[in-house]
Amino acid sequence: MSATTSGVGSVAAQRRFARVTEQVRAIRGRSGTARADSWMLYVGGTLMPLGIVAILLGWLGAARTPFGFEQTPYLISGGILGLALVVSGGFVYFGYWQSLRIRESRRQNEDLTAAVGRLEALLGNAAGDGVIGVGPTNGAGGVRGARFVATAQGSMFHRPDCTVVEGRPNLRTVDPDREDLAPCQICDPLSDAS
Numbered sequence: 001m002s003a004t005t006s007g008v009g010s011v012a013a014q015r016r017f018a019r020v021t022e023q024v025r026a027i028r029g030r031s032g033t034a035r036a037d038s039w040m041l042y043v044g045g046t047l048m049p050l051g052i053v054a055i056l057l058g059w060l061g062a063a064r065t066p067f068g069f070e071q072t073p074y075l076i077s078g079g080i081l082g083l084a085l086v087v088s089g090g091f092v093y094f095g096y097w098q099s100l101r102i103r104e105s106r107r108q109n110e111d112l113t114a115a116v117g118r119l120e121a122l123l124g125n126a127a128g129d130g131v132i133g134v135g136p137t138n139g140a141g142g143v144r145g146a147r148f149v150a151t152a153q154g155s156m157f158h159r160p161d162c163t164v165v166e167g168r169p170n171l172r173t174v175d176p177d178r179e180d181l182a183p184c185q186i187c188d189p190l191s192d193a194s
Helices: 002-033 038-063 068-128
Strands: 148-151 171-174
Touching: 038 068
Parallel strands: none
Antiparallel strands: 148 171
16 A cells, blocks of 8 residues: 555656746746846946935935034945945946846857858868869869859859859859859859869
8 A cells, every 4th residue: 555655656746846847947938038137237227326316315414414423424324325335236237237248249159150060061061072162073174164153244253152142043154264254252263273
């Protein structure tokens, strides 16, 4: 009887654990969409003006009396408390600014990593064709008969994988020996000609 009760208890515990795990995932998912550091902006933006108000109130209280023993409590409570609020609000706001810089740096790093990945993929595809730098040749190893492309009104010819013409729908196949076209300076289609 105790083995059955123990088995039922462990199943119930596993269900509770699974439910808690799902709830934690839901919380993480929500916090990922909202900016978690926005509270720093609000806290810093509230503490700094409150500190300035406390300093002004302390000054006004001290200014209404000529006696030093009556001015001291105003200067201590308003001046020091206000200064502490301004400094702490400034630090919190500085933390918010730093978190923005870190987030932007991470985004730029992700963009750079993605660009390098795309570049590696393009270089891997070019190396897989057997010839790096130029499209297919005519078997004699020369550029004659090589497949180059140009735009409809273009004055330059490119390799088909050149970034200038990649994805354009209005390309035409050209032979640079028969047409008066200049080679592209970016993809350098004649780099393997020699």
